Amino acid sequence: MIRNWFAIFFVSLSLSFFQARASHIVGGEMTYKYLGDSTAGPLKFHIYVVSLSIYEDCFNGQVEAIAQDNPAFFGVFDAGSHATIRIDTNIFFTSAVSVPANFNNSCVANIPPVCLLKKTFVKRYALPVNAAGYVVSYQRCCRNNQVMNILDPGDNGSTYYCTIPPEQITNNSAVFTNYPPQIICLNNPLFYDNSATDADGDSLSYGFSPALLGATDANIKPIPSPPPYDTVKYITPFSSKVPMTGFPAIQIDPVTGQITGTPNRLGRYLVTVYCNEYRDGILINTIKREFQFVVTSCTKVVVADMPQYSTEPNTYIVDCEDYTVHFVNTSTGGFNYHWNFGLPEAQADTSGTFQPTFTYPDTGTFEVKLIVNPGSTCPDSISRFVKIYPKFHADFSDSGSYCLGASLSFQDLSSATIKPINSWKWNFGDGDSIFSQNPVHTYTFGGTYNVILISGNIKNCVDTVVKQVMIDNFRPFAGNDTVIVKDESIQFNATGGVSYTWSPADNLDKVKGHDPVGHYPDTGQYVYYVHVGNEYGCEGDDTLKVRVVSLASFSLPTGFTPNGDGRNDIFRPIAAGYSGIKYFRVYNRWGQEVYYSTTLETGWDGTYNNKQADIGTYYWEISFTDRFGKDSFLKGDVTLIR
Numbered sequence: 001m002i003r004n005w006f007a008i009f010f011v012s013l014s015l016s017f018f019q020a021r022a023s024h025i026v027g028g029e030m031t032y033k034y035l036g037d038s039t040a041g042p043l044k045f046h047i048y049v050v051s052l053s054i055y056e057d058c059f060n061g062q063v064e065a066i067a068q069d070n071p072a073f074f075g076v077f078d079a080g081s082h083a084t085i086r087i088d089t090n091i092f093f094t095s096a097v098s099v100p101a102n103f104n105n106s107c108v109a110n111i112p113p114v115c116l117l118k119k120t121f122v123k124r125y126a127l128p129v130n131a132a133g134y135v136v137s138y139q140r141c142c143r144n145n146q147v148m149n150i151l152d153p154g155d156n157g158s159t160y161y162c163t164i165p166p167e168q169i170t171n172n173s174a175v176f177t178n179y180p181p182q183i184i185c186l187n188n189p190l191f192y193d194n195s196a197t198d199a200d201g202d203s204l205s206y207g208f209s210p211a212l213l214g215a216t217d218a219n220i221k222p223i224p225s226p227p228p229y230d231t232v233k234y235i236t237p238f239s240s241k242v243p244m245t246g247f248p249a250i251q252i253d254p255v256t257g258q259i260t261g262t263p264n265r266l267g268r269y270l271v272t273v274y275c276n277e278y279r280d281g282i283l284i285n286t287i288k289r290e291f292q293f294v295v296t297s298c299t300k301v302v303v304a305d306m307p308q309y310s311t312e313p314n315t316y317i318v319d320c321e322d323y324t325v326h327f328v329n330t331s332t333g334g335f336n337y338h339w340n341f342g343l344p345e346a347q348a349d350t351s352g353t354f355q356p357t358f359t360y361p362d363t364g365t366f367e368v369k370l371i372v373n374p375g376s377t378c379p380d381s382i383s384r385f386v387k388i389y390p391k392f393h394a395d396f397s398d399s400g401s402y403c404l405g406a407s408l409s410f411q412d413l414s415s416a417t418i419k420p421i422n423s424w425k426w427n428f429g430d431g432d433s434i435f436s437q438n439p440v441h442t443y444t445f446g447g448t449y450n451v452i453l454i455s456g457n458i459k460n461c462v463d464t465v466v467k468q469v470m471i472d473n474f475r476p477f478a479g480n481d482t483v484i485v486k487d488e489s490i491q492f493n494a495t496g497g498v499s500y501t502w503s504p505a506d507n508l509d510k511v512k513g514h515d516p517v518g519h520y521p522d523t524g525q526y527v528y529y530v531h532v533g534n535e536y537g538c539e540g541d542d543t544l545k546v547r548v549v550s551l552a553s554f555s556l557p558t559g560f561t562p563n564g565d566g567r568n569d570i571f572r573p574i575a576a577g578y579s580g581i582k583y584f585r586v587y588n589r590w591g592q593e594v595y596y597s598t599t600l601e602t603g604w605d606g607t608y609n610n611k612q613a614d615i616g617t618y619y620w621e622i623s624f625t626d627r628f629g630k631d632s633f634l635k636g637d638v639t640l641i642r
Contacts, residue, residue, distance in 0.1 A: 023144045023154060024061020027180060027291030028054040030138065030162040031173045038126060045126040048164055050074070050136050052121040055099065055180065055291060059115035068221060072121040072138055075224030079163060080132025082226040093119040099179045109299035114182045129167035137161035137224045141215035147292065148267040149238035150211070157215035158290060159229045165284060172199040173287050174275045180291035184263055185298030189305065189382060190250070194273050195257035202277040202284065206257040209274040210240035211290050232270070244269040244293060248308055260314050263295045302333035304372040304380040312460060316368060316384040320392035320461030324359045334372040342366035342386065360388045363418070392416045392461035396453045403474050403538035404446055412437045414455040423456040446473025476532035478544035485552050485577035489519040492544065497532035520548040552577025554622060559639040562606030571638055572603025573622055582623040589617065606640055615640055
């Protein structure tokens with residue numbers, strides 16, 4: 001034990017002289033194998049072999065830093081109490097394997113220089129069985145300073161660990177099958193199989209996980225510290241779940257472990273993937289692999305590609321209309337093509353045309369594969385899913401009152417071969433929308449509206465239907481309030497409908513119709529209500545006031561304020577006992593005519609030559625014929641105030 005601690009001191013002292021930063025490490029993972037049991041007296045031991053794999057950048061990495069990786073330091077800790085069980089500082093690597101580039105260099109026009117070395121360190125442990133299990137960990141600094149998606153990568157290192165299960169479980173950890181890729185091409189589809197195998201036949205699932213912090217720039221190769229371990233901090237918009245951007249988005253299939261998407265941003269990105277092991281439905285272990293995706297501008301000689309018209313992962317199209325699909329080929333550098341349309345055990349589901357059309361015999365999900373230049377020295381291929389689920393058709397009906405302020409009911413009539421229909425989005429054309437199946441809506445303005453329904457089913461079939469709804473612009477109007485002289489009559493003229501009922505019946509010759517005549521033998525004020533109905537079933541009411549005076553007269557205000565507040569904005573004469581005038585004129589103080597009218601309905605709005613008139617006094621005159629046929633004339637002044 002004394003020799004071990006001396007070795008630790010010696011190694012730490014040596015590192016302080018070098019200070020070679022380990023930015024050559026681009027990833028790592030730790031796994032274990034169960035070898036059996038042994039006993040020593042009353043104690044029982046589980047025998048495990050723990051393997052650490054680290055990935056070194058042997059092209060850009062410093063030679064001194066790479067040399068410092070050997071030997072590796074392992075720490076063993078109690079998984080429950082986190083107490084230190086043992087520290088091992090003399091674990092030398094057992095193999096160093098050059099990792100293949102994962103693409104055919106002869107088929108890339110701008111071949112990037114790469115070198116990736118996988119070093120594996122192995123340690124055999126006889127661990128006394130306990131109730132909590134063990135954590136074996138390794139820590140190293142630092143990551144590549146060009147990593148874009150986390151904070152301070154050049155000053156913070158990594159932690160790789162595995163968890164040995166407690167005494168009641170014996171287990172072999174899952175092992176990742178393929179090497180991580182070295183180079184990923186910008187704007188090219190990514191298909192990376194990150195799956196694992198498990199010697200025990202446990203059920204496996206996959207996902208993205210936060211990377212762990214480890215050593216620091218001040219102590220680049222420390223004795224491993226006990227758990228728990230902190231996670232790195234990601235830079236927006238990145239996260240552990242979204243480690244890099246892409247369209248379609250970069251994602252991992254939780255069942256197969258395949259990472260797909262199309263990277264759309266250059267750079268180096270830290271990615272961590274977990275693999276969960278389930279036995280009898282219970283999670284018994286998790287392993288993690290950390291690596292870096294380097295997205296670069298590749299000029300591939302041949303690129304197999306077809307578009308993705310669906311939002312579902314790696315899906316060419318979800319066809320909900322019929323069984324026939326036309327395939328679009330966006331490949332480059334090709335001179336020969338081979339399509340396989342994915343029918344199981346079929347003989348006639350291939351084509352050699354550039355953009356074929358194929359009719360599927362039934363519904364289902366089919367994996368279509370396109371190989372460009374098959375059999376040549378530079379082929380390329382791509383696979384996408386085609387999902388056939390006809391037929392789906394969006395439709396709806398509407399019913400109720402098509403009047404302002406009334407409720408109109410909409411009923412979904414969408415039909416689908418494959419049910420259930422489970423999504424609806426309504427746009428009523430007036431700015432309102434809703435996501436329920438059978439909504440009720442009220443329009444506040446009349447007019448013709450385009451009502452849109454977008455519905456979808458459980459298979460992501462989506463269809464859109466547009467129908468017009470006409471809302472009657474129903475505006476019942478009894479007429480303008482009026483002033484008349486006693487012993488005279490007035491004929492009403494209501495508008496807005498086809499049926500009219502007046503109340504009360506006082507002084508009216510009838511209560512039905514739009515044009516009753518009222519005769520008033522004495523002065524006073526009368527208020528009438530008219531109930532109006534139109535041909536579309538809309539109903540409403542309006543009010544009309546009649547004031548009866550003893551003598552005919554004109555009345556005009558001495559001032560008005562045309563400021564747009566809706567009060568006293570218009571200057572006009574109010575006539576009692578006169579049905580019309582010859583003219584109404586307004587002059588400014590220099591005698592210029594600023595307003596002229598021959599009706600009583602309009603008035604002066606305080607403008608002259610399309611501009612606001614000046615504040616001040618103006619002069620008016622009215623020419624009219626009195627009730628006895630004599631021409632008469634009135635004049636006065638008014639003050640314009642703002």
